[in-house]
Amino acid sequence: MNTEIIHIDEENIDTGLIEKAGDIIKRGGLVAFPTETVYGLGGDALNPDSSRKIYSAKGRPSDNPLIVHIADLKDMDLIVREVSKEAKILADRFWPGPLTMILKKSDRVPYETTGGLDTVAIRMPVHKTAAAFIKASGGYVAAPSANLSGKPSPTAAKYVIQDMDGRIDMIIDGSDAGIGLESTIVDLSGDTPVLLRPGYITIEQLREALGTVDIDKTILDGDCKERPKAPGMKYKHYAPKGDLKIVSGTQENVIDKINSLTTEAETQGKNTCVIATEETCKSYKCAHVKSIGSRHDEETIAHRLYTILRECDDEDMEVIYSESFDTSGMGQAIMNRLLKAAGHQIIEV
Numbered sequence: 001m002n003t004e005i006i007h008i009d010e011e012n013i014d015t016g017l018i019e020k021a022g023d024i025i026k027r028g029g030l031v032a033f034p035t036e037t038v039y040g041l042g043g044d045a046l047n048p049d050s051s052r053k054i055y056s057a058k059g060r061p062s063d064n065p066l067i068v069h070i071a072d073l074k075d076m077d078l079i080v081r082e083v084s085k086e087a088k089i090l091a092d093r094f095w096p097g098p099l100t101m102i103l104k105k106s107d108r109v110p111y112e113t114t115g116g117l118d119t120v121a122i123r124m125p126v127h128k129t130a131a132a133f134i135k136a137s138g139g140y141v142a143a144p145s146a147n148l149s150g151k152p153s154p155t156a157a158k159y160v161i162q163d164m165d166g167r168i169d170m171i172i173d174g175s176d177a178g179i180g181l182e183s184t185i186v187d188l189s190g191d192t193p194v195l196l197r198p199g200y201i202t203i204e205q206l207r208e209a210l211g212t213v214d215i216d217k218t219i220l221d222g223d224c225k226e227r228p229k230a231p232g233m234k235y236k237h238y239a240p241k242g243d244l245k246i247v248s249g250t251q252e253n254v255i256d257k258i259n260s261l262t263t264e265a266e267t268q269g270k271n272t273c274v275i276a277t278e279e280t281c282k283s284y285k286c287a288h289v290k291s292i293g294s295r296h297d298e299e300t301i302a303h304r305l306y307t308i309l310r311e312c313d314d315e316d317m318e319v320i321y322s323e324s325f326d327t328s329g330m331g332q333a334i335m336n337r338l339l340k341a342a343g344h345q346i347i348e349v
């Protein structure tokens, strides 16, 4: 398949091009598009064939449900059984934005889109190109992250092109994703709201809005035997090709341990790298040290994480050691993704 690549400036949207992209979706095709979190791989959420195509383009298991993206709050009514009080509160505070809500689905949403579930995940992105594209597509765009299954979510069009060129009809090349980690997911389909995937909207913010919000235990705990409630969270995700391990402890101990581990790996001739912070990057002896940003700037760390993991692949890193981060605020999302990328391998020092 020939994949057309178009450029759209979020601040000066070419409506002709957006209509063209929307027409592809209406005809049952697939278009990758930018959002504020990561790039999405879009198809018509109400067309079962489109959802099947998304799974096959990504190489993704079809029991892993897709998020339905909307651009207008009132469009939610058609796809859910009922807009609950909690959903109204969260939509009012955080939409459009990086929050996905799970509600009981209406009959209009095919099971192909929800991976066989009776619930549907819904998000209204704030990115202007995404919103215009969703409107031009008929209002309901099912979209997982636009990476091949098992790779880090793409934060820039070049990574979408790497993974999807030849597999889909069109890629909209927009700006780099501002946030860089996927949306926060909260399940509102049961009695108590449950956080299923941490993201830019933090658990603290959700609790401030709703009161009690439970946390799916599997989010940070690698030994947890329970099944994650978001089916996608059970798959090994975001894994770089190299062997990534996280080293956790006091700054001094972490630096000493990583220096001895990287020296050992380099002596064995392995291409080795360290994921460090602004505060520590000069303290490492390893030939390849990548700074992910200042330890005090969680937004930059979140924004850089997937790019650094992709760079490790591009540079054929075989052994990777990363520092660990606090789990308060957005740190919960950062550590959730980093732990998954590392297959939960942590060295405590």
Ligand code: TXA
Residues within 6 Å of the ligand: 035, 037, 038, 039, 040, 041, 064, 065, 066, 067, 100, 102, 114, 117, 119, 120, 121, 123, 143, 144, 145, 146, 181, 182, 183, 184, 185, 196, 229, 230, 231, 232, 233
């Ligand atoms: O930021 C984002 O959310 C991006 C952009 C493109 O919007 N999308 C994204 O989609 O990250 P994806 O498919 O990579 O992740 C969706 C997650 C999966 O873990 C999936 O299992 C979960 O949402 N999910 C979707 N529908 C669900 C449902 N009805 N119940 C529980 N989990 C659901």
Ligand code: MG
Residues within 6 Å of the ligand: 144, 145, 153
């Ligand atoms: Mg994904």
